[in-house]
Amino acid sequence: MDRLRAGYGVRVKADPTAQAALLELQSTDAILSQLQHRRNTLPELARITELEAQIKDVDGTRIELDTQVSDLSRAQKKADAEVEQVRTRRTRDEERLNSGAVKNPKDLESLQRELVALERRISTLEDEELEVMEKLEDAQTGLASVQGDLDSLKAELAEQVSARDAAIEVIDQQASDAQAERGSIADGIPADLITLYDKLRGQYGTGAAALRARRCEGCRLELNGADLRELAAAPEDDVLRCPECSRILVRTPESGL
Incomplete structure (x- = not known):
């Protein structure tokens, strides 16, 4: 026994x-x-974990694209400044040439060669400037798209967190009631x-x-x-x-x- x-x-x-x-x-x-x-197994918990991982990845992409946009914006400003600088020089040389102030044939020939070189340089710089602008536009478009995805994910995360908190509140209240009942039962044992x-x-x-x-x-x-x-x-x-x-x-x- x-x-x-x-x-x-x-x-x-x-x-x-x-x-x-x-x-x-x-x-x-x-x-x-x-x-x-x-x-411990609310469906919102798994979705929140998934969303947090997605947000981390997408935000990493956003940071990369934001850096690209910043770099390309600086590159565009630099290209704009270079083009403007060469155009200013060309304008100055054209004004000298048209003013008739240059009389010496050699100086005149040299000025004309410089104008030709400046035109080629402007064309090259404008091509480079256009390429930078296209890259910048692509990066900005990509950034806007990623930012939209990020905003959507964060909005869903907020919804899931709210739903989780509401569910936990209900469960915790039920657990509190059950715990009180347990205490009442245990008092007689x-x-x-x-x-x-x-x-x-x-x-x-x-x-x-x-x-x-x-x-x-x-x-x-x-x-x-x-x-x-x-x-x-x-x-x-x-x-x-x-x-x-x-x-x-x-x-x-x-x-x-």
Whole structure:
């Protein structure tokens, strides 16, 4: 009989009503476990994690494109300044040429060659300037697109966070109610029995199980005849353990003893 006793050799006793209350306590603890599982596995949690990763990646792309836009903007300003500088020089040389101030044939020829060179230089610089402008436009378009994607992701993230918080608020309220009910139930159970129950629950997930139709509802195994006879012979206030799964075994009117 020792292996059926609550302490395996140490006889623990409790009023049958207190033992039956363990099943209510177990039911409430199951609800609390389910609520915690729901809280930990909310679909919003997975989506939030996914969105945060996407936002990080997209924001990295945004930073790269923003850097490109800044670099190309500086390059365009530089190209604009170079073109303007050469145009100013060409204008000055054209004014000298047209003023008739240059009389020396060699100086005149030199001025004309310089004007030709300036025209080629302006053409080259304008081509480079156009290329920079096209790259800048592409980068700006890309940046605007990525920024739009980023804004959409952040908006969805805010929605998911709000939905998560609302769901958690409901679950936490339900858990608070269940915890209060648990406390009320536990008040009617002796401390040593609660201690044993909590220890077994930590080991097996459930600390107590009902005996119905000669079957332990914790491990779902049917007890053999010898164990059933010992259980039937035990005093009602003896706290017993299932010989198969070691949970506290609570006798019920449907035990089949």
